[in-house]
Amino acid sequence: MNSQISPSPQFYLTAPAACPYLPGEYERKVFTHLVGPRAAEMNDLLTQGGFRRSQNIAYRPACEACRACVSVRILVDQFEPSRTMRRVLNANSDITAEIYPAQPSTEQFSLFRTYLDSRHQRGGMSDMSALDYAIMVEDTHVNTRIIEYRRRVEGSGIGAAKGELVGVALTDMMSDGLSMVYSFFNPELEKRSFGTFMILDHINRTRTLGLPHVYLGYWVKGSAKMGYKTRYQPQEHLTARGWELYTGEDEA
Template structure:
């Protein structure tokens, strides 16, 4: 009988490319493949260490001279809606939520195109076709759902959501920009907080918060927000206390970063 030892995930670094959040800077990502029998455990473990999922890859920023990007999550037990967020909930309380399997449809893609054309026409995803959209939605080796929001019979918002052992991870959301008055981006987050509470899950993972980036500033508006920095999650009390200054020693060498990653079996 042949016995094989489990193969530890291999980590790689992308080539530098223009940063989508801070003008004039270059980004670099540390990443590993998400596959095999340990995919779910690896996703759960690395999400707690600042990683995000994109299809069958887990990644987190590892820029040479910048550490502005920080993974962000909401501690559901510490969240309470602000006055403006309560108004958002009231304005959108007639929307119908439906959770489906991660299977792409033409209706979703049409909404996705509306969103990109209206909000991110010059972004990196602007040229995605139906096949690439389907890959983004369907290529998931873990437990994922599409959360759809309908106004009567019209699909107006969608969120691709991973279900982790300690929370919900909002992988990607998009919505109809014509319904600006409903503040759908904010509403989707608020609704995920309610879903997490119903499921008894403590966190909602939002992706990255980047001080100095107008695109990411809205995340600081949610009470109970935590950011992952220097290997630990800390409450974000004062967003202005964080800066996006560059420094040649702001990021540890790749080998040291990888050595500190905790894998599901307890190894580093």
């Protein structure tokens, strides 16, 4: 693929396809390539404009008759965890997290397959191979990192054993915060609300960096599996008028 990028990126429109979130609906996406020396800058601008990244593609919904997909970002400085969220943090106090360059591993892929086989057997990612996973992680021209979550073990220093890998987040480091591109975890930890724990960890990391936002991607009105995204308050939703404070009225 050509690694050059023109001063003005070229945008393309996909053909209609079945919507993965709302039965009976069809989706279209507008997309462009994130390559070349300005890829990170372009990723920032496009993410702030409602796009999401997948490998070296930035895309956003462009459906003809539906506006259910809404970009969501958490306002980190004002965020306070609820009592339930504090219990989640306590339940996962035995977990450590380390950040690394965006490089795949066999251990990550094994956990990824376990997660897909448990949670997304019929999804579009269900048949992903080790090579597909490696491409998902490595095919990036922006500032992307892998965060590994492990059970804490005693001991430290050179040669110390690593704890069991229980979660992974693929995260873009942006000028105004962190964007959670994709995350997965050991399904056995679902009772610990481990997905919630990883979002809370990203909020804490963003606050430590002195940046204002955690981008969660799209909240889809009417999709039960996307409902969790509105729990992290306060947050902003991208509307036709720009980023606006979410009040819950969209769910009425």
